[in-house]
Amino acid sequence: MTHATARRAVLDAGGRAPLLPEARTAFLEALDQGWADPRRLHAEGRRARMLLDGAREAIASVVGARTEEVDLAPSHTAALHGAVRAVARGRRRTGTQVVVGAVERAAVLNAADFVGDRVTVGVDRDGRVDADAFTAALGQPGVALAALQHANGEVGTVQPVDAVHAAARAAGVPLLVDVGASLGHAEVGATWDLLAADAGDWGGPGGLGVLVTRSGVRRSPDWPEDEDRWFPGGVSVPAALAAAVALQVAVSTRSTDDDSRRRLVETIRTRVAAEVPDVEVVGHPVERLPHVVTFSCLYVEGEALLTALDSRGFAVGSGSACTSSALEPSHVLAAMGALTHGNIRLALPRGTQEQDVERFLAELPGIVAGVREAWGVGGL
Structure with missing residues (x-):
């Protein structure tokens, strides 16, 4: 050859x-059934809302959350930015520090710099964060949020999320876990307070992010008021349905x-x-x-x-x-x-x-x- x-x-x-074949089929079907604005009250709008809520429900089922805890974002980066910005503002009376691993996505590192004081915890030669150092950083006063990826999408190393989450819980600090490289490929577990994911990574359509927030985590947006509070403008209903179908297929196989x-x-x-x-x-x-x-x-x-x-x-x-x-x-x-x-x-x-x-x-x-x-x- x-x-x-x-x-x-x-x-x-x-x-x-x-794009997984099942996701493509779901997307094309939803173009016919879910084209309308899901905020409208007419039958077409209600049908689109039903499809959108069904997609959120399916994603919630996979990650072990309630449907109302799932927000859909226009991108994975938007989900990460929104999580860091909203939680940091919601917990601003606690402090301005955001504790992160040194190998987090640039979106997380940049968002941490944007909202306050970034505290960066180092990693070993394999790219695994030092859990003891992370725990020590969480114990300092003034920490609003911690962020740790489930696994690094660049080198593949899985992080000690369970240990860090236990330390974060003991310190009363919410933990954002980025599963953008993991969800659909590996078991991501339940040790998180906020979860951010990328539909394009598991075989869904690109341009759709997921942010799941446990009840009790305080968030306050720092952007203009909109009917869609967390991600103004909403997302494509066909893309949301295709993403949910792709995730179900990815998990089943x-x-x-x-x-x-x-x-x-x-x-x-x-x-x-x-x-x-x-x-x-x-x-x-x-x-x-x-x-x-x-x-x-x-x-x-x-x-x-x-x-x-x-x-x-x-x-x-x-x-x-x-x-x-x-x-x-x-x-x-x-x-x-x-x-x-x-x-x-x-x-x-x-x-x-x-x-x-x-x-x-x-x-x-x-x-x-x-x-x-x-x-x-x-x-x-």
């Missing part, structure tokens, strides 16, 4: 997975998907480390998401390697936060003390074929060598 005719192998589903993708990821971790010179495979080897694997190659930029892989038919991601306008390394890898350049991240979609992974592993050493040669570092 030549490079020109090689079929595409999509190995980058982090945050935007292929999770066990099979987990076995298949975890086996493929283990193969990738082992063979990349053995067959590619000067490479570092990062993330916890065991306590990890089943579908995410990241490695960094010395002597090469991640963007150059990503482009070379793309030209050979492989869609992969890069943990590097570098863009043409902001040449900065990944804050996650930097916090871990790992190589921040030459980084490739795979997030395997459901149904990833073993033959695609085998072809990727067969071609990767030559592709890396070719990029290094082009950069004039092939002999190092």
Whole structure:
């Protein structure tokens, strides 16, 4: 098979997975049934409201919450921003500190900086937050909110959420848990006070976020009043229904998907480390998401390697936060003390074929060598 005719192998589903067929069907049906404004009182509006409430109910059932605790946001980032801003304002008499892990999403870190004083807790070489240090930070006066991801979407490492939540509860501080990389792929548990998720990551439509807030957590918006209090303007009803259907499908097939993708990821971790010179495979080897694997190659930029892989038919991601306008390394890898350049991240979609992974592993050493040669570092 030549490079020109090689079929595409999509190995980058982090945050935007292929839309599940069941979600597509639900979306198209809802375009006919749920097109109306769900705030209207006519029959069409009431039908749309019924579909929207049904979607919230289905999501609530999966995460172990009540329907009224589920809010739908126009994006995962909006859900995270809204949670941090509203809770910090609602608890402003308590203090202005927001305790976060060093490898949280930029959306969380930026929101914490926006609302007050960010207290950042470090991580180990695997990207796992120091639970004792987090507990100590929670015990200080003036903490309004704590935020800890369930697992890191860049390197796959699962965080000690149970221990941190117990400490947060003892300190009387609500804990926001970001499950944007986990929900639908792994069991996220019930140790949280606020839960933020991303429908695009589990095979639902992109552009829809979820925020679940336990009763008793005080929130106060810092934005203009709107009929939809928490996320003004509302969301697409067809997108909401498709997201709920996709989540139900993802959870029902999770066990099979987990076995298949975890086996493929283990193969990738082992063979990349053995067959590619000067490479570092990062993330916890065991306590990890089943579908995410990241490695960094010395002597090469991640963007150059990503482009070379793309030209050979492989869609992969890069943990590097570098863009043409902001040449900065990944804050996650930097916090871990790992190589921040030459980084490739795979997030395997459901149904990833073993033959695609085998072809990727067969071609990767030559592709890396070719990029290094082009950069004039092939002999190092």
